[in-house]
Each structure stands twice: as structure tokens, then as C-alpha cells.
Amino acid sequence: MSAFTYRGGILHAETVPLDRLAAECGTPCWVYSSAALERRYLDFAAAFAGLNATICYALKANGNQAVIATLARLGAGADIVSEGELRRALAAGVPATKIVFAGVGKTAAEMAAALDAGILQFNVESESELRQLSALAASRDRRAPVALRINPDVDARTHAKITTGKSENKFGIDIARAEEVARLAAGLPGIDLKGIAVHIGSQLAEIDPFRDAFARAADVARRLIAQGHRLARLDFGGGLGVPYRGEALTGGNNVADAAPGLADYVAAVRAALRDLDVQLVLEPGRYLVAEAGILLARVIYMKDGRAKRFAIVDAAMNDLLRPALYEAYHPIRPVIEPEPDTAPLLTDVVGPVCETGDVIAVDRTLPPLKDGDLIAIFMAGAYGSVMSSTYNARPLAPEIMVKDDRFEIVRPRQTYDQLIGLDRLPQWLEETVAGPVRRVRR
Numbered sequence: 001m002s003a004f005t006y007r008g009g010i011l012h013a014e015t016v017p018l019d020r021l022a023a024e025c026g027t028p029c030w031v032y033s034s035a036a037l038e039r040r041y042l043d044f045a046a047a048f049a050g051l052n053a054t055i056c057y058a059l060k061a062n063g064n065q066a067v068i069a070t071l072a073r074l075g076a077g078a079d080i081v082s083e084g085e086l087r088r089a090l091a092a093g094v095p096a097t098k099i100v101f102a103g104v105g106k107t108a109a110e111m112a113a114a115l116d117a118g119i120l121q122f123n124v125e126s127e128s129e130l131r132q133l134s135a136l137a138a139s140r141d142r143r144a145p146v147a148l149r150i151n152p153d154v155d156a157r158t159h160a161k162i163t164t165g166k167s168e169n170k171f172g173i174d175i176a177r178a179e180e181v182a183r184l185a186a187g188l189p190g191i192d193l194k195g196i197a198v199h200i201g202s203q204l205a206e207i208d209p210f211r212d213a214f215a216r217a218a219d220v221a222r223r224l225i226a227q228g229h230r231l232a233r234l235d236f237g238g239g240l241g242v243p244y245r246g247e248a249l250t251g252g253n254n255v256a257d258a259a260p261g262l263a264d265y266v267a268a269v270r271a272a273l274r275d276l277d278v279q280l281v282l283e284p285g286r287y288l289v290a291e292a293g294i295l296l297a298r299v300i301y302m303k304d305g306r307a308k309r310f311a312i313v314d315a316a317m318n319d320l321l322r323p324a325l326y327e328a329y330h331p332i333r334p335v336i337e338p339e340p341d342t343a344p345l346l347t348d349v350v351g352p353v354c355e356t357g358d359v360i361a362v363d364r365t366l367p368p369l370k371d372g373d374l375i376a377i378f379m380a381g382a383y384g385s386v387m388s389s390t391y392n393a394r395p396l397a398p399e400i401m402v403k404d405d406r407f408e409i410v411r412p413r414q415t416y417d418q419l420i421g422l423d424r425l426p427q428w429l430e431e432t433v434a435g436p437v438r439r440v441r442r
């Protein structure tokens, strides 16, 4: 059941009415349900019970401290892709021993920080990275725990911008070279080869690509073990999709967007593992947080163009980039429940940003909206706020977490002073401008 439901004709987050929340916090704002986060994590963890699995939440999906802390309290680790995410994970209480570091371009400084923190595993994606990491670890008299991320050359059949496991993608080590690179790893003084990792993309709608990729990764692990490598871990990445057009939200039968079930996903993992006695690492991002968040917005103006009816709302592509970037679909509901017999109208929901691509929804059947109405943009908990920018000098929207009938601002709205105040004037312009912008103190 969704955490966002109508109660007495008003859309609620858990038991908080969203009109009240909007009045107190302003719009646009992100609203997260802690119950939804917890339920999702616990379901996921329960599905892997008995498999010696460490669940490392991919916090690039949503890096808010309150979100990470909610999951960490339940036992989640973290999958990170930068030093910033390392710091976010540690600050939110994720133990270093449950952190895996992914990414094709980890810098020496980032790897040093992760080594010093004592993380569980580096997922290494190239020989250059392997040598760099070895040198850093050796200089500390340490051996870095490493999984080789292989590129299995499997088509994830998801959006081209979020597929990562094809040979032409920048990610991973070509599967054909896995044994050679493992030999190199075994000979380097600062490397402790612990496992094999694979991650083929995001928002996967089918199980078959997972099955192929897991099987290939497990085969590589079996070969390496047979050759004498002592592998203790298999990391099967993230990527499990969610039903953006799912039945729960559209009341419909949209099979085209059906996401795979958790049970099928677990079955694919089990099938690949078979006899292998290893620790399993999983890196779900979207699956844990997408449904737990909405973007709450207000209609500024309705506008009837010659060809289209527009709802111009106060959330835009700088807040939620996914529709502009991936033509992603997000369900939309008005906060005040429409009468059951209301005839819907074809509407484009757009933001105020000066770009034609600034769309939230195109040709959507929505109940008639009017100026000032509140809308909720669903399934916005993953890759929402984290991808926001301040384009058009629009301050970052606040994030709010709900628990039962309580809500708290877990990141305030950025102020205009904060927005402008990061800029600095060079000395030769200093006298000409008054305001929050100051010259860099040298």
C-alpha cells in the first residue's frame, strides 16, 4: 500500500495532510515517508534472509542524511560513488565495514579517504585504478579489499542513458579479461582480491538480463576460485526497477511498464549462486526509495495554448530532471481528491524554467486544475532531489520527512543569500557591487 493516500478527500503522507504541509513548508518540496522507506528495506532484506547478504543502499539515489539514517538503523550498508557520498554515509551512521565504493573514476584522494575509513570493498573497474589503489594501500602498509567489477556484455534493456553492462559502456572490466586482471591483482602488494562485482544498469524491467549477468559473474568467480584465488564475495549490484506506471497508482493494467517482482529477482540470485559459498553484496538504490517520495508542487497558472492545455507549476526540471533527461513518467495526483464523476482533461504539466524541455508530464489525463491547486508528483524519492540544480537561480527545494502524524524538515529550502553567497567578486569589481557577494579573502 502506498504511504500517500487520500483520506477524507485530501492526499496525505502517512497521516499528514499535504495541504497543511505545503502551507507550513512552502512548495515545491520533497516529501518522504519513513514508513515506506522502512517497509521497502525490510521487505528487501527479508527476501534475502539466509543468503548471507549485505545490503548496501546505493545512496546516489537519495543522499539525504535522514533517508540514509533511516535505512542504516535497520542494518543497511552503503554503496558510494564519491568521497562526498563516503562522508554522507559515515555521517549518517553507516559503519565503514558495510560500505562499498563503486565508480569508474575514483581519484587517489577519494580512495585514500576510503582506505583510511576502513571500508568493506573497492569495486575496481580498470587496471590503472588497481595499480593506483595498490600503491596507496601499500604506502599505508595495508592491502585494499577489492572486487573486480566485470562488464558482462549483457543488454539490460533499459533506457540507453542508464544501461551500464554492455561492452561499449564505460563501466567494468571486459569479462574476457577478468582472469588476466585477477592475476595482476593477486600479484600487487596493496591488493587483497576478495570478489567479483557486476552492475548492468538501472530501472531494469525484466529479470532475464539480471539472470545472464549474475550467471556470468558467478562463472568468473568459479573459474578464479578453481585457479586458487580466495574469493569470499559476490556483488550483484543494484538496478531492480520500480513500476512508475504501476497498478497501485494508475489503477490500470499497464503491463508495458511492469517491474519485475522481488521474488523473481531473488530466484535469479539464488540460481546464479548455486554451490558458491560466498558473502553476497547487493546495491539497491531506486527500489528502496523511489516510492517513498513525492514532489509536492503548486499550480502557478493554468494556460490554454492553441494546441495544448498547460499547468505551469512551481516545480521544474531543475528540481526533478528525470522527465527532461529520460522522458521519464511520474504519476500525478491533485492533493484535493477530484469528485468521482469529474471528466479528465489532457494536460501538460510544465515548470517555469526557460527551456522547452522543462516538462514534468506530457499529454496527461488529469482532473481539471486551476491556479493555486496543489499537485503531488509520485515516485520521486529516487534520483529526484539528488539530481536537482539551481538552474535559473532557483533555490534547492526543501526535503521533508514524515513519520505517522509528524513531519520534519530534513533539509531546509536554500536561501537566496546561500544561493548567491557562494560567488566571489574579483578585486577589480569589488567596489562596484553591494550585496552578499564578497571578494575571496586571500
Ligand SMILES: *Cc1c(COP(=O)(O)O)cnc(C)c1O
Binding pocket: 058, 060, 061, 079, 102, 103, 199, 201, 202, 203, 237, 238, 239, 240, 283, 284, 285, 286, 287
Ligand atoms: C546506480 C548504481 C546502483 C543503484 O542502482 P539502482 O538502479 O538505483 O538500484 C548500484 N550500484 C552501482 C554500481 C550503481 O552505479
